[in-house]
Amino acid sequence: MAPRRPARHDAGRLSEDLTVTLIDLDRTTILLGRTPLALDALLRDLPDEWVRTPEGPGRWSAYDILGHLIHGERTDWIPRARIILEHGEARAFEPFDREAQGRWPQDVPVAARLDEFAAVRRASLTALAGLRLGPAQLARRGQHPALGTVTLSELLGTWVVHDLNHLAQVARVLAKARGDEVGPWREYLPVLSR
Amino acid sequence: MAPRRPARHDAGRLSEDLTVTLIDLDRTTILLGRTPLALDALLRDLPDEWVRTPEGPGRWSAYDILGHLIHGERTDWIPRARIILEHGEARAFEPFDREAQGRWPQDVPVAARLDEFAAVRRASLTALAGLRLGPAQLARRGQHPALGTVTLSELLGTWVVHDLNHLAQVARVLAKARGDEVGPWREYLPVLSR
Numbered sequence: 383m384a385p386r387r388p389a390r391h392d393a394g395r396l397s398e399d400l401t402v403t404l405i406d407l408d409r410t411t412i413l414l415g416r417t418p419l420a421l422d423a424l425l426r427d428l429p430d431e432w433v434r435t436p437e438g439p440g441r442w443s444a445y446d447i448l449g450h451l452i453h454g455e456r457t458d459w460i461p462r463a464r465i466i467l468e469h470g471e472a473r474a475f476e477p478f479d480r481e482a483q484g485r486w487p488q489d490v491p492v493a494a495r496l497d498e499f500a501a502v503r504r505a506s507l508t509a510l511a512g513l514r515l516g517p518a519q520l521a522r523r524g525q526h527p528a529l530g531t532v533t534l535s536e537l538l539g540t541w542v543v544h545d546l547n548h549l550a551q552v553a554r555v556l557a558k559a560r561g562d563e564v565g566p567w568r569e570y571l572p573v574l575s576r
Numbered sequence: 577m578a579p580r581r582p583a584r585h586d587a588g589r590l591s592e593d594l595t596v597t598l599i600d601l602d603r604t605t606i607l608l609g610r611t612p613l614a615l616d617a618l619l620r621d622l623p624d625e626w627v628r629t630p631e632g633p634g635r636w637s638a639y640d641i642l643g644h645l646i647h648g649e650r651t652d653w654i655p656r657a658r659i660i661l662e663h664g665e666a667r668a669f670e671p672f673d674r675e676a677q678g679r680w681p682q683d684v685p686v687a688a689r690l691d692e693f694a695a696v697r698r699a700s701l702t703a704l705a706g707l708r709l710g711p712a713q714l715a716r717r718g719q720h721p722a723l724g725t726v727t728l729s730e731l732l733g734t735w736v737v738h739d740l741n742h743l744a745q746v747a748r749v750l751a752k753a754r755g756d757e758v759g760p761w762r763e764y765l766p767v768l769s770r
Contacts, residue, residue: 405757412621413750419617423610424743429603530761539757540765547767548755549618550747556607557740562600563733566723571734573741576768 404520404535410542415507417545418500421448424552426496433492435559437551444552448495451484451548455502457482459541460509466524466534467513510538511525598714598729604736609701611739612694615642618746620687623652627686629753630743639758643677645742649696651676653735654703660718660728661707668719704732 417461425433426443436443443451462475513519520535557573619627619638632638646691656669707713714729751767762768 397579399720403756409626412606415616416617416621422612423613423617424607427606427610432603453705526760532759532761535758536761538758539754539759543751543754543758543761543765543768546747546751547765550744550751550767552624553740553747557737557744560737560740562597562731563730564737565726565734566720566727566732567734567737568732569723571741573744574737 384491391503401519404517404533405539405542406521407515408468409539410538411507412509414503414545415540417451417549418496418503418551419498420549421427421451421552422496428492430492432556435555437558439554442551442555444555445492445495446483447548447552447555448492448499450480451545452495452499452502453479453482454544455499459537460506461535462524462537463510466522466537467519469524470527471523471531474527477527498551580663593745598711598727599733599736601714601732604732605701605704607736608739610698611645611743612690612697614692614743615645615693615746618750620690622686622750624686624751626753629749631749631752635724636745636749638749639686639689641679641742641746641749642686642693643680644674645739646689646693646696647673647676648738649693649700653731654700656718656731657728660716660731661713663718665719665725667700671721696699 415508415548425448430554433444436446457476458478465473465475515534522534522535523531524534526532552572554576557571561574564571564574619642619699627638630640651670652672659669677681709728712743714727714732715724716728718731719730748767751765755762756766758765758768
């Protein structure tokens with residue numbers, strides 16, 4: 383999808399006072415492209431009741447997590463990348479609304495949300511490829527409203543780890559919804575006590 | 577795949593002194609059938625270096641976890657179900673070897689291991705359907721070598737949660753391998769500190 387690039391760029395070659403390590407953009411893109419498939423494989427055919435069972439009172443279900451990921455595609459990753467490229471540190475990112483999906487219509491089936499996530503993620507990756515990022519762009523700095531100075535490389539690296547964070551969470555939430563079915567094996571299953 | 581059954585059987589209807597809740601076998605089968613796809617989506621195209629990076633010294637990589645799941649199909653789930661059905665509590669299960677995959681050839685590519693897992697899981701589900709389990713069979717008891725008395729229902733419920741436990745682990749191990757790329761976002765990503 384993205385053009386081939388060397389495995390890792392040492393930004394130190396670009397500027398003497400810059401010592402950040404930059405991500406490998408190809409590797410980033412591969413995993414980002416696979417997350418919708420992984421979630422689809424896991425969730426599409428499960429009973430609605432299972433997918434919508436929250437981890438606990440006031441906590442998220444797999445359905446909520448999917449909404450959170452969709453909202454990130456629309457308002458977080460690519461929009462923030464553009465802010466860094468256009469404004470650098472001069473303009474802080476909009477704060478990300480972690481509860482947005484709770485205000486969406488809840489009667490949209492999980493299958494439709496999976497399709498939606500696949501579509502917005504595809505659009506994000508098309509936009510990412512269109513940015514034609516090289517080492518100089520990846521090393522650019524932006525302002526996070528709470529965390530302070532970050533680089534574009536860190537934003538894109540976080541995108542990948544954020545996917546994995548929520549994949550692990552989906553597996554955990556689904557596991558806990560079946561936690562009363564394992565009997566004495568519970569002690570061998572750390573996912574049930576996280 | 578498996579024949580339709582009512583959502584949940586209350587084993588109390590079968591025997592007055594039996595109060596265990598039995599799993600829904602259809603639901604169990606759906607998720608078990610999807611795990612190979614979910615792992616395939618996540619791992620097949622990732623660089624070998626990423627998939628083989630262990631979580632830490634002496635800990636497992638995603639590749640090791642995949643081997644562990646394959647070994648479970650061969651020696652744990654269906655073999656133990658058969659022991660319960662044939663011998664009840666009279667014969668304890670063989671202890672499960674959690675380190676078996678560490679002694680396998682390590683030059684088998686991850687893609688081949690993914691194919692292998694899909695094949696052995698398919699065979700397990702065919703065998704499971706062939707057992708034609710009803711509530712009376714699901715309530716049967718067996719002997720775990722360390723945990724003591726368990727039911728067939730608990731064994732099969734554990735199979736599902738065990739899949740989810742290791743899916744969460746795969747996501748976590750992959751995330752940690754990229755943990756140095758997120759900069760100050762680390763504090764928002766609990767998967768990196770588990």
